[in-house]
Amino acid sequence: MTRPSQAPPHDEARPTPVGTAIRQRRQRLGMTLKNLATASGLSVPFLSQVERDQAMPSLVSLAQIAAALDVETGYFIGTPAPGQIVRRAHAPEALHVGTSPVDYVRLSGSHAERRMEALLITMPPGHGSPLSHREGEGFWYVLDGALEVWVGRDHFTLNAGDSTHFEQRHPYRMRNDGTTPVRVLWVGTPALL
Known part of the structure; x- marks a missing residue:
């Protein structure tokens, strides 16, 4: 047998x-x-x-x-080392963007093959992002708070649990007009360098 x-x-x-x-x-x-x-x-x-x-x-x-x-x-x-593909909660990678009060924490791995990026963004009240556009897709998921989003000529208010997914070649921006911080999960392509 x-x-x-x-x-x-x-x-x-x-x-x-x-x-x-x-x-x-x-x-x-x-x-x-x-x-x-x-x-x-x-x-x-x-x-x-x-x-x-x-x-x-x-x-x-x-x-x-x-x-x-x-x-x-x-x-x-070889295959990527575990430290390149696993992010531990006790060792976040904070990204600093000049003097911006917005907090960015990289959630994606650091291996060279990555084609997408994932960030946890915490935006204080009264702050936002400038009008931007880039190649690739963007996905935003609001974890806490309310986020004002503009994509092209359209304007949306995203509350906790809401998401948006779009081609980032269209001009876009976001802003926290509320009184509490907004936490957003952002996933996009291509990966940030």
Whole structure:
């Protein structure tokens, strides 16, 4: 009697091939193959073969590619360390934006593959954000308080439990016109640098 084969546990899934990881990182940075060739000192044809997994770079070449793409070599051959993918409540990463009284805490990981960002924003009464726009999507979920939101020509009041999800290429801003702080979960793409 033969035993049925079992699928590997989820955490043992096959890693992304080296060439695919290089191509994804290059594209995320907005680099062409020619840009990467210039920055790494390697040829365009060789890099093209590497990205299509038709050639395997040596460790020296991989180090040159990694340096050109501003990552460690382990980015292509290892998995992110737990400290890069897990945020502990006792060790928040506060982001400081000049002298703004708005508190920003990064909730997303710090690994180089991330394509989205998640922030916990606490906005005191009477404060808001300037009119902005950027590529990608934005998702805001109000945890506490009431938030005034403008997207394009539309104006909304979001209360605790309300959310909005939109393309951020449209001009947008938010403001706390209430008397208590507003806490908002913001998730957006692309990741902030």
